[in-house]
Amino acid sequence: MAAPSPDPGSVRAVRELLLAAGYSTAGIAAIGIEVELGVREPDIAILSRALEGVEPLATLVRLFLLGEHVDTRALPGAVERATADLAAAGLLVVDGSRIRPRVRLTPWRGLIVAHDPDPPGDLWDEHVSGPTPAADALLQLVPADAAPGARALDMGTGCGLLALAIEASVRGVVATDINPVALRYTALNAGLNGISTIETRAGSWFEPVEEESFGLIVANPPFVISPESSLIFRHSPHSRDEASRDVVRSIAGHLQDGGYGYALVNWIQAPGRPWLDTIAGWLEGTGCDAVVLLHGIDDPLAYAVRWNVREQQLRPDRYPATLDRWLDHFRDESIAAIATAGVVLRRRSMPNWRHGIELTGRGRGAAGPQIRAIVAGQDFLQAHDAADDLLRTAFTMDTPHRLYQTLAFRDGEYVVEPAALGLEEGLGIPVAVEPDLIQVALRLDGSQTLAGIVQEVAEATGADSVSLSNRSIELVRALLGQGFAAAGAGGRTGPA
Numbered sequence: 001m002a003a004p005s006p007d008p009g010s011v012r013a014v015r016e017l018l019l020a021a022g023y024s025t026a027g028i029a030a031i032g033i034e035v036e037l038g039v040r041e042p043d044i045a046i047l048s049r050a051l052e053g054v055e056p057l058a059t060l061v062r063l064f065l066l067g068e069h070v071d072t073r074a075l076p077g078a079v080e081r082a083t084a085d086l087a088a089a090g091l092l093v094v095d096g097s098r099i100r101p102r103v104r105l106t107p108w109r110g111l112i113v114a115h116d117p118d119p120p121g122d123l124w125d126e127h128v129s130g131p132t133p134a135a136d137a138l139l140q141l142v143p144a145d146a147a148p149g150a151r152a153l154d155m156g157t158g159c160g161l162l163a164l165a166i167e168a169s170v171r172g173v174v175a176t177d178i179n180p181v182a183l184r185y186t187a188l189n190a191g192l193n194g195i196s197t198i199e200t201r202a203g204s205w206f207e208p209v210e211e212e213s214f215g216l217i218v219a220n221p222p223f224v225i226s227p228e229s230s231l232i233f234r235h236s237p238h239s240r241d242e243a244s245r246d247v248v249r250s251i252a253g254h255l256q257d258g259g260y261g262y263a264l265v266n267w268i269q270a271p272g273r274p275w276l277d278t279i280a281g282w283l284e285g286t287g288c289d290a291v292v293l294l295h296g297i298d299d300p301l302a303y304a305v306r307w308n309v310r311e312q313q314l315r316p317d318r319y320p321a322t323l324d325r326w327l328d329h330f331r332d333e334s335i336a337a338i339a340t341a342g343v344v345l346r347r348r349s350m351p352n353w354r355h356g357i358e359l360t361g362r363g364r365g366a367a368g369p370q371i372r373a374i375v376a377g378q379d380f381l382q383a384h385d386a387a388d389d390l391l392r393t394a395f396t397m398d399t400p401h402r403l404y405q406t407l408a409f410r411d412g413e414y415v416v417e418p419a420a421l422g423l424e425e426g427l428g429i430p431v432a433v434e435p436d437l438i439q440v441a442l443r444l445d446g447s448q449t450l451a452g453i454v455q456e457v458a459e460a461t462g463a464d465s466v467s468l469s470n471r472s473i474e475l476v477r478a479l480l481g482q483g484f485a486a487a488g489a490g491g492r493t494g495p496a
């Protein structure tokens with residue numbers, strides 16, 4: 001598809017039209033359409049029938065959300081008057097008596113995002129996709145106040161999603177991509193959202209920022225491991241996991257001291273090897289600490305199925321051959337399993353730590369604060385992991401959370417089962433708490449040391465204090481490791 005070539009004045013006029021019409025997640029929900037990550041082809045027939053005649057919003061939705069062609073004679077006044085600007089901004093083409101949209105406009109995270117349509121057939125090589133669950137998953141890790149005053153980099157920006165989303169938390173964003181169509185979309189999207197602090201640069205990987213460093217780097221690179229190489233947004237030229245490795249190492253090399261990098265990656269998981277090993281190897285000598293969040297490990301068939309859902313739905317005739325091609329590739333490359341993860345890097349002088357967490361459930365919204373707490377917890381444990389240090393320290397657990405406890409009815413009585421702590425917001429990973437440690441967990445308010453808590457609970461319950469102490473230390477390590485607890489009270493950190 002030809003790229004939109006935005007005219008700045010027209011883009012401003014279109015922005016005003018969209019704002020005035022209420023073209024936003026909430027505005028469109030009010031006419032009965034839930035946008036989420038855009039509208040998928042099979043839903044269009046239903047949605048176009050559900051549209052009420054709230055103009056000009058209904059016409060804008062027909063054009064830019066559903067991708068319908070609209071008769072020029074049926075245009076509401078506001079869209080008719082803006083037709084020249086919509087065309088000059090590259091959003092539509094007037095084709096005789098019909099108006100044809102060239103792009104989709106998806107409301108997402110309070111922004112409007114222009115991107116290529118998701119057609120019912122094959123995607124083209126330079127296809128630029130819209131909001132995806134992957135981009136959402138990556139952004140959930142980035143705190144809202146990520147790096148005030150610092151410059152940021154979005155490597156492989158696509159239509160500019162991540163750059164747009166982090167722009168408010170930094171001093172400016174450099175958005176790079178190898179695909180010139182993507183960069184035109186990024187510039188268009190900056191204009192549509194009234195943003196002037198995103199600079200686009202063309203080039204491969206980190207070439208456009210060779211000598212520069214940043215306080216924040218985000219990258220959702222083409223990490224998929226496959227025999228394919230055509231789709232720029234998904235396929236790298238490599239047959240194995242080189243793209244993820246190089247991106248992780250390059251992010252590390254372009255971070256300022258104290259800067260954070262966030263990336264989604266895949267790696268080839270060798271049988272019997274601890275899953276953190278591969279990425280820890282990639283990070284050797286980079287000067288970065290790392291929190292690695294494992295989404296899952298797929299065998300070759302599960303992985304091939306996951307990345308070919310579109311082909312299964314739209315080209316069932318070709319699907320069996322595609323699966324065979326992918327499986328042959330994995331066999332030829334001796335790939336037995338592939339891991340998918342999010343990686344958070346923080347540049348800091350050596351010695352560096354690596355911390356792996358397996359994500360077990362669905363995330364619960366913003367996880368940036370939890371990631372920060374995990375990093376602080378690992379820093380603390382690096383210096384104070386000894387049992388005596390931990391016992392001498394006061395810990396707080398004051399992030400909003402829940403304690404889930406179950407009583408199971410067995411043999412005529414209720415039995416207390418192990419409990420679980422869960423943060424209200426964050427990664428959605430629970431921390432298990434044995435029944436007799438609940439009293440310890442409930443006392444983590446920073447007012448006394450862990451040793452004091454253990455003594456108090458042992459006296460109150462008659463528990464063996466040595467066992468209680470050892471298991472309390474393990475509980476605190478787990479709470480620090482998952483970002484539930486922090487060392488210190490009232491700003492006082494370190495052993496008390």
Ligand SMILES: C[S@@+](CC[C@H](N)C(=O)[O-])C[C@H]1O[C@@H](n2cnc3c(N)ncnc32)[C@H](O)[C@@H]1O
Pocket residue numbers: 130131132134135155156157158159160161162176177178179182203204205206219220221222232233234236
């Ligand atoms: C998975 S998409 C991510 C797009 C967007 N950042 C997001 O999160 O939705 C990967 C992006 O990397 C870009 N890309 C692919 N190969 C690249 C390369 N060698 N150098 C820079 N960008 C590249 C693609 O054009 C695409 O925009």
